[in-house]
Amino acid sequence: MGLNRQQLSTLNSQGYLVVPNFYSPEQCQLLKAEIRQIIRAEMDVNSRGRQMSATFNASVEVEKQNIGNYFIESGDKIRFFYEEDPDKENNEMFERPLNKIGHALHWHSKIFRKLSLEYCKTSSILRSLGFIKPSICQSMYIFKREKVGSAVRPHTDGTFQISTGAVVGFWVALEDATIRNGCLWFEPGSHQKEIQSFYERTDESNFETMKLRNPQQYDDSKFVPCEVKAGDLVLIDKAVIHKSEQNTSEKPRDAFTFHVNENYNADWSKLNWLQPTGRSASFPVVFDDSI
Ligand SMILES: O=C(O)CCC(=O)C(=O)O
Numbered sequence: 042m043g044l045n046r047q048q049l050s051t052l053n054s055q056g057y058l059v060v061p062n063f064y065s066p067e068q069c070q071l072l073k074a075e076i077r078q079i080i081r082a083e084m085d086v087n088s089r090g091r092q093m094s095a096t097f098n099a100s101v102e103v104e105k106q107n108i109g110n111y112f113i114e115s116g117d118k119i120r121f122f123y124e125e126d127p128d129k130e131n132n133e134m135f136e137r138p139l140n141k142i143g144h145a146l147h148w149h150s151k152i153f154r155k156l157s158l159e160y161c162k163t164s165s166i167l168r169s170l171g172f173i174k175p176s177i178c179q180s181m182y183i184f185k186r187e188k189v190g191s192a193v194r195p196h197t198d199g200t201f202q203i204s205t206g207a208v209v210g211f212w213v214a215l216e217d218a219t220i221r222n223g224c225l226w227f228e229p230g231s232h233q234k235e236i237q238s239f240y241e242r243t244d245e246s247n248f249e250t251m252k253l254r255n256p257q258q259y260d261d262s263k264f265v266p267c268e269v270k271a272g273d274l275v276l277i278d279k280a281v282i283h284k285s286e287q288n289t290s291e292k293p294r295d296a297f298t299f300h301v302n303e304n305y306n307a308d309w310s311k312l313n314w315l316q317p318t319g320r321s322a323s324f325p326v327v328f329d330d331s332i
Pocket of ligand 1 (some may be wrong): 224283285
């Protein structure tokens with residue numbers, strides 16, 4: 042179930058790799074049903090007066106952001122982020138389409154945990170990639186709803202998850218992802234260059250203001266689309282440049298993604314927005330082969 046030599050070679054040369062059928066059609070349905078259940082529970086709480094939510098716009102250039110506690114404290118919680126209203130007319134947050142739910146589905150939901158942290162295919166792939174003590178630092182359900190799902194600007198994951206060790210993204214399509222409904226796009230081989238920009242807390246004790254150090258420009262002509270079927274996994278090296286476009290189609294493009302970081306001989310930057318606080322002193326570990 043791990044990656045074969047050919048797959049490892051493609052990942053090494055391109056910086057990303059499609060692994061077909063990571064989830065079965067039934068597992069995709071299970072995750073979609075579970076997220077509907079999580080949304081229903083949240084709406085129920087909100088109808089009784091709690092108003093906690095935020096918008097998320099990944100297409101905006103983040104040079105300096107006052108992002109507030111709702112986002113920065115979401116690393117060990119399940120929190121809701123909505124599309125920004127382009128004409129700003131609709132002030133009612135809960136009537137806006139969801140952009141994503143994160144960042145600890147793998148802690149709080151048994152089903153998301155079983156299909157990420159405890160999933161045998163996750164550990165087999167990580168072992169074949171040479172991980173020794175991997176943990177899941179975040180998980181997200183990304184909606185990219187039909188007609189309104191916004192673009193995600195070009196970036197490397199290592200910009201937002203700064204570590205001296207390996208970080209790999211597991212991105213799984215829960216619907217067929219096409220150019221029209223906003224599939225991922227990659228600049229193949231771009232992971233061979235060093236990551237240059239870093240999204241950091243302005244200081245270790247400041248939990249609200251983030252700064253993008255050394256913002257980069259990316260060349261749109263270098264991207265190639267990565268269309269995949271529902272259930273397919275895309276593995277994403279932390280240094281490969283990728284993006285997704287707006288969903289202009291009539292079809293949704295749901296995806297579940299989680300990021301894995303190596304802990305063995307690796308330092309997780311204290312300036313990362315995402316810190317293992319609250320529930321645990323470290324992110325939940327997939328396996329520990331160092332002992
Ligand atoms: O799902 C998307 O559209 C973008 C996801 C992405 O870029 C990421 O998880 O790093």
